[in-house]
Amino acid sequence: MTDLIRRLASSSLTARVAFGIAFLLISGGVIVSIAAFAYGREAARSAYDRLLLGAATGIASSITVQDGRPVIELPVSAFELLALAPDDRIGYRIIGVEGETLTGYDEITLPTGRRDIRGGFFDGAFFGEQARFAVVSRRFAERTLNGTVKVVVGQTLRARNEMAYDITRKALYVLAASGLAMVLLSVVVVRSVLQPLERIAGGLTARDPHDLTPLDTSVPRETAVMINALNGFMARLDRQMNSMRHLISDTAHQLRTPVAALRAQAELFTDEPELARKEKIVERIQARTASLGRLLDQLLSQALVIHRGDSARRERVDLRDIALDVFEEGDHAVLNPEFDVILDIGEDPVEVLADAQSLKEALKNLLNNALRYGRSPVRIGASLEGERASIWVEDAGGGPVDGVLAELGSRFNKGARSRQSSSGLGLAIAHSVAHSFDGELLLEKTTSNSFRAALVFAALPEGRT
């Protein structure tokens, strides 16, 4: 059974429709045949019952009374009426007042039970053949004759059965014709349903491999679901491709200058005869190398963020954990021992839906910026303000001059990526992360001598999972 279902699931749509139609036709055919036969029998019965009744009434009304005796001259018309069922035998019996047979077949007996004569008709047999009889009573109230004369007229069932079969047969013809029409119609419908799919498949096959533009959505509503999903998928792919392209060009651009500077210093070192100056050059090379290392770190984290932004699962993250992790990694203590870094977190969880790894990278970048450009002490922390959860880095400096700050803000709001400096790159990473999780990057002077860079997200209501 399960095997059958599995096979059915992978079978073609045409086969499924054919199976459905066949099932419908067979079950419908059986039901209609039975119904048609029942109807045909009923129709034939009532039609020929009327003939019987008509004949019996005709005979009954032809009875007259002469000299106290019923006189009967059978009307030929009554028998001609019965002869409308041309091949059926006719039985009749006229029963007098005393229950004696006046004329006709003694063999015909009335059923004894009153209930057996339903509506003036009863079923019986006539010379070994099944027959149906009608009974009509005629009351006489003459001086010489008082009582009821009964006329029984019957007929064998050949014409009735013939008519019933005929009706059934015709109903089956109609059924067969409509079944054929259904089959043809379903073939047409299946064809027309599958046509859009074939068109889509053809369009996809013929497509340029780099073409990720959306497909035409002017397709039937049912297939539009698939097309929309496909378009969404392609858009994501397109975004990732674009990010990669930007990353590569950014990286190339960012690396070219420091590498060129290093090479220039190295050449200077070779050409410099004086030892004291050589040492200075070595110091410069060291500084350059350190800065190149930082730059590479940032580029890698940006690549990580871009990669995770679209693909990482969002999960419940406590921003305090992020701040704590970054603080405890303690890179700052090694690289910038002169700075005082303080962790500032509360007791209540600050939860958002995001990706911990991305947040960590963003926070690290903000911390690095603060350590490079700001003043000690630097505080990092997470806090909840109403429905807004934020994770931030604050230093005691004045931040960039106003113009630069405004410029930075406007640039990020337009979604452009910084190529200018490594600080810009760090902010770009933070901005990307904020953007990926529906948040924003806020850069502001909180007091006259403190500057805060914060990632603000919609807080997750407490207790919700």
Add this chain to the structure above:
Amino acid sequence: MKLVPVLKCLAALAVLFTTGRAVSAQELVEVFGPQTPNRVLVLRSTTDIAIFGPVVESFLRTRPGLQVRYEQWGSNELYRLTRRECRDGVAGADIVISSGVHQMVQLVNEACAASYRSRLTEQLPEALRWRDELWGITREPAVIVYNRQLVPVEDIPQTRFDLLDLLRPSGTPYAGRVATYDIEQSGLGYLFAFADAQEATTFGALQESFGRSQAISTCCSVDIIRGVAEGRYLIAYNVLGSYAQGYQLNDDRIGIVLPSDYTLVLSRTFMIPKQAQNQAEAAAFLDYLLSSEGTLALRTALLISPLLETEEGNEGEALSSTALRPIGLSPALMVALDALTRETFLRRWRSTFPGP
């Protein structure tokens, strides 16, 4: 193989009519075919042996080794015998052929017949078969016969109305000289009279007219026809055309008219009784009668009347086919046999012909 009697149909008729051997109720038996047969077919018929014999002989020519025992019966006796055998379940005849069509219909209605179907029976018109158990095999018109010498040409009745007009004047020379069947004695006469009564109201007037002019009702076609030829009667009404024509071939004193208002056409009916011992041969005989050879033999025996087909020959023969009223095989004929109906009908008849 010895064929008994080797007589031509017409010669047989001549012998029959001149010797005055009338159709009667008692049984005549003739055996056709080999004396030591391997199969025997019992055929009971109301038709004279002399007329139907040649048809049987022509059939036997195609069935070597078959013997046919031909029994000739009066229609009422044949009906009673067949009915009794049917009710008692006794095997009697293999074939019953009768001109008492209403009686045969009754027998079939009482489930006394065996059913048979073949290509030939299906080609018969609806009116000439019933239930595939009863078949009409002959076509014989009911005609008016008149004496050629004694009835002036202008008096020859072409329709029943002419006959009425002829009988109407009080001093009519036809008073007491018109003959018809005694329908109490003749099953065929009763059938014709009954069919007449169904067919037109003319019959009531005619019956009354017969009574007033003291028409003669008597038995049997042959007697009536001979009476006309000899001048005892001037006109005979409702005589079976096949007998009249057979007689006319030897004795041209009589003339034949097919009434042009309508002409009843009788088909003798063929039935295979349920208890028949030899149903296969009986069916073969039926197929033979319906085949072209059988039809030809029946035509030669005048049982399929040439009067109904030719345009030339005897005057008054040409008749539009709409005037032909075949007595169809239908259960409606049972009315004719109903005891009370028959009694009522005969009572009216008796009041017209008070008897000799």
